[in-house]
Amino acid sequence: MNLEWKIKRFEALSASELYDLLQLRSEVFVVEQDCVYQDIDGKDRKALHLIGEVDGETVCYARLFKPNDYFEQASIGRVVVKQTYRDKKLGHVLMREAIIVMKKHFDATKITISAQLYLKKFYESHGFIQTSEMYLEDDIPHIEMKKGN
Template sequence: MKDTINWKIKPFKELSIQELYSMLQLRSEVFVVEQNCIYQDIDGKDEKALHLLGEIDQKLVAYARIFKPNDYFEKASIGRVIVKQSSRELKLGHELMQNAIEAIEKHFNETKITISAQLYLQKFYESHGFLKTSDVYLEDDIEHIEMKRE
């Protein structure tokens, strides 16, 4: 039987201490440790974002942060897209992205989205309607591309 995921979306000020801790722990676990990348994850942008949290049995397994236009890019944006390594076999990434896109439409009445995507995930994002709009560039020593969804 497939584990049931509970999705919630919250502005920064409504996150519980436990949700904030779990979010930062998961981001560090994947973006710093797993990807072996030393970078400043706590970048001062969390306060502006909506936080999309996916929990199974009250444990955070998927996460993304969502920005209205001009808070990160000129268009609305999605970032810090992440699925816990031990939960990746559940294929939650597509559900996470669909929820993030829907949240932008619902909360910001926007359909145009810009992301900074890790290059190896290009096909994943293309499957959600994003198109490559830049050359490859390094962000924290990881190859990225800008992608847009019109």
């Protein structure tokens, strides 16, 4: 498997790239998780988009924010891996790449995320620690987690 990374600002995304990343997010966060919510939330325009492709197919994705664009600290969100690629541990590869890109583009080592509660151990394996009680976001249990504090 040859995974290729694209890092783009919103304005640099082609219509096809934007379609593919929104399709992946909808596939996982709306259909697979059976959660009706407003995915297109206006924050994509501020984000740096990290797209992982295999043979031109978008298989993983995250959006990255500099400090004060989402949280006070830099943040990573909409972390998603296509279902058919999850057995390849791409979530871990994606998080490692996202952390590297955060440092390179934003000089950020302090990162805050809003994590789905069931993924707590996954994010802990990347150095994040829980910093809030559980809260509901779109009727899904979440926790705030921070890295580098």
